[in-house]
Structure formats: structure tokens, C-alpha cells
Amino acid sequence: MPVKGIHIEGLSKRYGSGDTAVDALKDVNMEVAAGEVVGLVGPSGSGKSTLLKALGAVIEPSAGRMTIGDTIIYDNGWKIKDLRALRRDSIGFVFQAPYLIPFLDVTDNIALLPMLAGQSNGESRQQALAMLQALDMAHRAKAMPAQLSGGEQQRVAIARALVNRPPVVLADEPTAPLDSERALAVIRILGQMAQQYETAVIVVTHDEKIIPTFKRIYHIRDGVTYEEAGEGRETG
């Protein structure tokens, strides 16, 4: 079991019961080390989103075990009482669309996370600005989301996901709306940030152009995962 990163063992999710029961996840086993970026690939309906929701603690798995670092999150039942705090402090999210809060500027979109965690406005904004500098976005600190390009918005979303230094980041098709160049740039940034902040990053995708960038790829089909070595062009 890794000291850092995320470890999933025998995770399953069943919807319904009896004859109408559907097993969305049957036997998911994954291990992503701190600083590593892995791909999670599978066709539509394979269980990618269900897995992401279970990892994101927004749906409860039916069985299995999940640990983040040395903290047991799920072991045939939630072991953490405050899932909201878990999501806020330990899991970062990057979505297919950036889903930035449209009425907050770039800095406050990022600073919102530390603020929610109880930090002062000043400290939170300093952290946000540091993230923006790391992502070469400091010049857009006061811009509103609508004033940013798609690639810039996604970089802000990455900054938001990482600002609380979570041990795990879940990225749901983060490159889908981007062209090849910007998509590769986003994956490159995720890789750099994962190493810099020792974060385990799981990228759900069926974007052919970025699949070769992962060093390790988990395939999911009919709710079962199996691992494959990747080329690791950008993230290895």
C-alpha cells in the first residue's frame, strides 16, 4: 500500500436490486502513486463516470476499499464522516468544461477553495496568485472566466483543483474541448503539477491524441479495470 497517492481495491457499485440490478463497477483495482498521472480509458457506458463519482466521494460504492495516502476512505462503507471536507481538502476536480464560477474573477475562482477550508481571504488570494504564477497565468489574475480562452480556463481549473494541495486530482475529460496543441499542454501541466505537489492524478479520457502521453493506462470495460503500460510521452 502506498504511503501517498490513491489505492483502490475490489471496488464495486451496484444500482438497483434483484432482477433489475445493474453492476456499474464490478472489480476495480487501481493504484496511483503521488506525483503520477494515469489515464483511465474506456468506451461510453463502461463505468468511467461511475468510478470517478465513487472516487470523488459523491456516490457511495457498494463494496471494496479505497485509501488516500494512509487514510482509509472507504472499506465496505464510508470511513470518513465529512465527505464534503474530504472533497474540499483531499480531492481536486478538473472537469470536461472548466466550470469556473462565472461571477468570480480568476484569482477568486482559485482562492475560493482555501477560503472554504477556513483560510483568510488574504492568504487564500496569495495562494491563488502563486498557483497562477506557476501556471504562467498571473497576467490574467483579474480577468473574468468569460474573458479567457478555453485553454486558459482549463489552466485556471487545474490551479483551482491543486490550490489546496490535495493528494488526489480527478480529471474528467479535461482536454475534450481543446485542440491537440492545447490538449497536450494541459496534460503537460497536469504532469508537472502532479510531480511538484506530489499529487496522484487520474485522467478519464477517450481522447486519442493524449492517450500516448500516459505512462500507465487503466482500461475499464463493463465495470472491470485492467492496467496497461503507456508511452508516457508528456507525463512520464
Added chain:
Amino acid sequence: MISLAGRDILKSWSKFVFTGVGLGLLIGVTFSMAGVYRGMVDDAKALLTNSGADLWVVQKDTQGPYAESSSIYDDVYRDLLGMPGVARAANITYLTMQVRQGQRDVRAMVVGILPDSPGEPGYLVAGRQITRSHYEAVADVATKFKLGEHIKIRRNEYTVVGLTRRMVSSGGDPMVFIPLRDAQEAQFLKDNDAIVGQRQRTAANPALNRPGVPGLLDAVIESQSHNPYVNAVLVQIKQGFNPEEVAAPIKRWKHLQVFTRAQMEEILVVKLVATSARQIGMFLVILTIVSTAIVAFIIYTMTMGKIREIAVLKLIGTRNRTIAAMIMQQAIALGIIGFVVGKIVATIWAPMFPKYVLLIPGDAARGFIVVVIICILASLLAIRAALKVDPAEAIGA
């Protein structure tokens, strides 16, 4: 923690302000309705105050002269002057009618008064009081009559010699004061054909036109040709006397109804204005419900437009109470904008109403509290919807 509600409002302030202005117009109507009621009550009180009377002596078993018709002989006031505690007593008549000026008609309450007696307008804004016994008038400025203009009441023309202000009937009609004799005549004056017809009827009545009693017919016709009645006698009492004490012997010995100021105020405010007050109250209730529904709809729609953002906020760990506070603060902000706009527009358009609209600070304060409560209640629907949002919605299906 940054104010999510404030930032959202700032980002789309124009939409927010326009919505608030729309709500404000509705709130302005609500304030105006309350002002109409207050104006009616104030008109009633002004009517009593301006009459200068301490007691109203009217026909027995009536609640005249404002709430019911009352008719008493015009020499009763002489008896009253002899009653203990009575300082001054004066006849008065009230008649609501159309007063013509040139080509236009003005609905007014024509008041018959004796110069320098109770009932005379207390102050003038222009001109002078009535000094002649006939054909002079003092009008409230709301009639829009001007000094020197000629107005027509029944068949007679009057010259406007003075203008007064806030002299209105309990129904809000402006008053026109004319000499008492003219007013008595105006109350019962018939046209020439009707007079001829009445005389023929009297002459045809064998009881009134007896061959053996010369002069009887002439005496009867003479008695029919003038009006010996007035509607009330206004009484001012001597200093040191209690109105109730002065009223009691008048009721007992003169067999008349006497009202004190407090009793007359109750008749006007509680009884006469009661139906209108209920009517206005009903309007206020409906407007409150409509305002609540509108705020609820607006806030609900605004919240539904942010469902994805709310899902993201919940996913990244925002507490439910933070999201609820954001929605409630927006609703309250909308209410505050609406209140300010409503107060301003009500103040602007109040003088344009044909009747007196009285906006009092107490109503505004109560209105503010009601608006805030309405907004809080209206936001509950949107809060409920927002709290139901599953954070999983932020993650692709």
C-alpha cells in the same frame, strides 16, 4: 469568505437592477394603496379639524351629517346657544354635487356656512373669506378654480373670492363654501316647471285650497318655497367644559343626536372608511402575494440558471448554508432594490392621484420589514432546489 451573492449581483448588475425596478414598481403600487387608505383617514380627520367644532348636533337617530343624511330646523341653533357650556353654534349644510365652471364639471362638496362662524375654512391660501350673504364662494385649491372665476351651483352663479387647502369631504371631494342661505336653497331648489307643477298640485288639493279659508293656499305655497332645514349645527364649547357634559343636556332636552369629536372620528374612520379600508386591505394582500410569487419566480429562475455552478460549488466542498445564504442574500438584495425603487416611485406619483395619498414613514418601515420577510420566504423554494442539486451533476454523465 467572499460574498458569492454580492459578486453574482455585481457581474449581472443590470439584469438585477432592472428586475429590482420591476419589483419596485409593484411595491410602489402597494405603498400607494396603503397611502390611499392613510389619505382617506387623514381626509376624515381634516374634515373634522377644519370644521372647528367640538360637537356635532344632528337629527335624532341618525349618524349625520357625514355618514347619514340629517335634517334639523335652522332655528335650533338659537336654542343651543342657551345651553350650558355652549360658546358658539352655527348651522351648516353639506351637499355633494357637480359644480360647473365654464365647460367643465367638478365634483365637490358644497358647504353652506355663516361668515365668521364654526364651519368656515380655518385658513386661506389666497383671497378672502365670504363676507356677503349671497353668491360668493371659497373653494379648495383641488377644485382648480381660480380667484375671480364664476362657478355655477344649480341655477346661481358664484364668484370665487378665496382659496383654501386640505378642505375635503370624507370621500376626498374638495369643498366649495357658499353662504348658508344659498346652500339651503341649492339643496331643495327646483326648476321653474317643477315649481309650477308643485303649485298646481297644492292648489288642486281641496284640503289646502279651501274656498272658505282665504290666504291658506298662499301660506302653504309660501312655506313650500323656502327650505327651513340644515344638516347639522356645529357647536364650540366654552373653555373648561367637558364635551360629554355639554352634549348630555342637548340630547336629553332638545331630542337631538350629539356627537363629540371622538365619536365623530369613530363614525368617519371606523364606519365610513371601513369598507374602503377592507377593499384596500384586500388589494394589499393580493399585491403581497403577487410580489412574493414574483420574487420567488425570479430567484428560482436565477438559481436554476446556476445549477451547474451550484453543483461545482457543492462538489468542491461548499457548505449548504453558504449556498443557501448566497440565494437568500440575493433575494434580500432584490427586495431592498425593490423597496427603494418602490418608495421613490410612490413618492413621485402620490401627488398625481386625484385623491390625497398620504405616505407615512411608519408604513415605509413596516413595508421594508414585510419586503424582507417576503424575500426570505420567496427564496426558500430556490434554496430547496439548490440544496437538492447533486454534486455528482458536475461530473459528466
